[in-house]
Amino acid sequence: MNAGYAQIESLARDSYGRLLAYLAARSGDVAGAEDALSEAFLAALQRWPAEGVPEKPEAWLLTAARRRMIDVARHAAVRSRAAETLSQIAEMAQSETESGEFFPDERLKLLFVCAHPAIDAAARTPLMLQTVLGLDAARIASAFLTSPSAMSQRLVRAKTKIRDAGIPFSIPAKEELAARLQSVLEAIYAAYTCGWDAGEDTTREGLVNEALWLGRVVVGLLPQEPEALGLLALMLHSQARHDARRDAEGRYVPLPEQDVSQWSEEKIREAESLLTLASTEQMPGRFQLEAAIQSVHAQRRWSGVIDWRAIAFLYEGVLHFSPTVGAQIGRAVAVAQTQEAAQGVLLLDEIPLETVRNHQPYWAARAHLLVEAGRIEEGRVAYQRAIGLSDHTVSRKFLQQKIQDL
Amino acid sequence: MQYLIQFLEPAANFALREDPEKAPAYWGAWGAYIKTLVESGIIVNGAGLLPPETATTVRMRNGERLVQDGPFAEAKEMLGGFFIVEVPSLDVALEWAARSPSAEYGSVEVRPVMPPMPG
Numbered sequence: 001m002n003a004g005y006a007q008i009e010s011l012a013r014d015s016y017g018r019l020l021a022y023l024a025a026r027s028g029d030v031a032g033a034e035d036a037l038s039e040a041f042l043a044a045l046q047r048w049p050a051e052g053v054p055e056k057p058e059a060w061l062l063t064a065a066r067r068r069m070i071d072v073a074r075h076a077a078v079r080s081r082a083a084e085t086l087s088q089i090a091e092m093a094q095s096e097t098e099s100g101e102f103f104p105d106e107r108l109k110l111l112f113v114c115a116h117p118a119i120d121a122a123a124r125t126p127l128m129l130q131t132v133l134g135l136d137a138a139r140i141a142s143a144f145l146t147s148p149s150a151m152s153q154r155l156v157r158a159k160t161k162i163r164d165a166g167i168p169f170s171i172p173a174k175e176e177l178a179a180r181l182q183s184v185l186e187a188i189y190a191a192y193t194c195g196w197d198a199g200e201d202t203t204r205e206g207l208v209n210e211a212l213w214l215g216r217v218v219v220g221l222l223p224q225e226p227e228a229l230g231l232l233a234l235m236l237h238s239q240a241r242h243d244a245r246r247d248a249e250g251r252y253v254p255l256p257e258q259d260v261s262q263w264s265e266e267k268i269r270e271a272e273s274l275l276t277l278a279s280t281e282q283m284p285g286r287f288q289l290e291a292a293i294q295s296v297h298a299q300r301r302w303s304g305v306i307d308w309r310a311i312a313f314l315y316e317g318v319l320h321f322s323p324t325v326g327a328q329i330g331r332a333v334a335v336a337q338t339q340e341a342a343q344g345v346l347l348l349d350e351i352p353l354e355t356v357r358n359h360q361p362y363w364a365a366r367a368h369l370l371v372e373a374g375r376i377e378e379g380r381v382a383y384q385r386a387i388g389l390s391d392h393t394v395s396r397k398f399l400q401q402k403i404q405d406l
Numbered sequence: 407m408q409y410l411i412q413f414l415e416p417a418a419n420f421a422l423r424e425d426p427e428k429a430p431a432y433w434g435a436w437g438a439y440i441k442t443l444v445e446s447g448i449i450v451n452g453a454g455l456l457p458p459e460t461a462t463t464v465r466m467r468n469g470e471r472l473v474q475d476g477p478f479a480e481a482k483e484m485l486g487g488f489f490i491v492e493v494p495s496l497d498v499a500l501e502w503a504a505r506s507p508s509a510e511y512g513s514v515e516v517r518p519v520m521p522p523m524p525g
Binding site for chain 2: 145146147150357358384385387388389390391392393396397400
C-alpha cells in the first residue's frame with residue numbers, strides 16, 4: 001500500500017479522537033468539528049500520496065480542519081450571529097501558534113461531555129464510540145441492535161444538544177468528579193459488555209477492544225482514580241478468560257467449569273496490580289467490587305477452589321453502589337452455592353417479574369437454581385424461556401443440552 | 407406500533423424440518439422462541455409457513471391468467487413464517503427479531519405495519 005494511505009489510516013486510528021477532542025473543545029460544536037476533520041482527512045487522502053506525508057501530519061490535519069471551520073463560521077456569520085464562534089476559532093489559532101506542534105490531549109473532556117447528565121443515557125456510549133474512536137454510525141447501530149438511521153438521528157440530536165445547551169468541555173470540579181466519572185466509566189463498560197455478549201458476532205466483538213482502549217485512555221489521564229482502575233481491571237479479568245469460554249467443539253463453558261490453563265496469566269496479573277493500586281486509595285466503588293469478584297474467580301487458577309462466600313459478600317457491596325439486575329442475579333447464584341439452592345431462588349423471587357421478563361441471564365440462572373433445588377419441571381419451563389430469549393446458537397445449544405440432561 | 411417480523415430461511419434450513427437427526431434441534435429452537443414470544447403478550451397475529459415449493463403464484467397479464475408452481479421469484483432466502491407484533495418501538499421489535507433462530511442462519515426483516523386508513 002502507498003505510504004500516504006497507510007499513514008492516514010494509522011493516524012485516523014490513533015489520532016482521530018485527540019484531533020476531534022481538540023477541535024470540539026474549542027468550538028463547542030462536535031458535529032462541526034467532525035465535518036471539518038473529515039474534510040481534512042479527505043484533503044490528506046488527495047494530497048499526501050502524491051506530495052508525500054508532511055513532517056507533522058497531525059498539525060497539518062489540524063490546520064486544514066481549522067481553516068475549514070473558519071470558512072464555515074464565516075458563511076454562517078453572514079446569516080447569523082457567529083461572531084462568538086469566530087472569535088473562539090481565532091483564539092484557538094492563536095493558542096496553537098503559541099504552542100507550536102504540540103496540542104493538548106482533550107479526550108478526557110470529550111468523554112465527560114459524551115457522558116454528561118444532560119445527554120440522553122442511550123446516546124452516551126454511541127457518542128463516545130463515534131467521537132473518541134471514530135466508529136461510524138452504521139457499525140454502532142449494529143452493535144446496539146438499532147437501525148442505522150435511528151442511531152444517526154440519536155447521535156445528531158446529542159451533538160446539537162451539546163452545542164445549543166453549551167455543555168462545557170471541562171474536567172468537572174473535584175466535588176463532582178467522582179459522580180461524573182462514574183457515568184463515563186458506565187458508558188465504557190456498556191461498550192465492553194455489548195461486545196462481550198456478542199457470541200460469534202465479530203463486529204460486536206471488536207467493541208471489546210475499543211472499550212479496553214478507552215479504559216486505558218481514562219486510566220492514562222486519571223491514574224489515581226480508583227474506579228477507573230477498577231473498570232480496567234474488571235475488563236482485563238474477563239478478557240483473560242476469552243479463550244476458555246468455548247470448548248474445542250465451540251460449546252459454551254460456564255465460568256466455574258472453565259479450564260484455567262486457558263486463562264491469560266498476563267492479563268490476570270495486570271488486572272490484579274491495577275486493583276491493588278486502586279485499593280490504596282481506600283475508596284471502594286462498583287467497578288472495584290466487580291473486579292474483586294472476578295479476582296476471586298481468577299484465584300481458582302492457583303487455589304483450585306472458588307470462594308463463593310467472598311463472592312456473595314462482594315455482590316452485597318456491588319448492590320449497595322449499583323442495584324442492577326445483573327448484580328442481584330450474581331448474588332443469588334453465589335448464595336445458592338454457599339447455602340441452599342432454594343435460598344438463591346428466594347433471592348431471585350425478590351426481583352420484580354416485570355424487570356426480568358425478557359432478561360435472558362435471569363431465566364438461565366433461575367432454571368439452573370430451580371433444578372439444583374429439585375424443582376425440575378419449573379426448571380424445564382425456565383430453561384425453555386431462556387432458550388427463547390437467547391440471541392445466539394452457542395447459548396441456545398448449551399441450554400438445550402441442559403434440558404436433555406434433566 | 408405494529409411491526410411485521412418476517413423470517414427468511416435458506417433452502418438448506420427448510421430441509422432441516424424433515425431431517426430425522428436435525429429436526430429436533432430446529433423445532434426445539436423455534437418452539438422455545440415462539441413460546442417465549444407468545445408469553446410476552448405482544449403477538450397480534452402470525453403463522454409458520456410450509457416450504458416455498460408448496461407455493462403457487464398467480465399473475466394476470468394482458469387479460470391472460472398465468473399460474474405457476476413455486477414462489478414468485480427465486481431467491482436465496484424464502485419466507486418461512488411471520489408475526490405481527492405490537493411493541494413500543496422499532497428497537498423492541500429488533501430485539502425480538504434478533505432472538506429468532508433464523509437471525510443467525512437466514513435473515514429477519516422488520517417492517518412497520520401501515521396505520522389504519524382514515525375514514
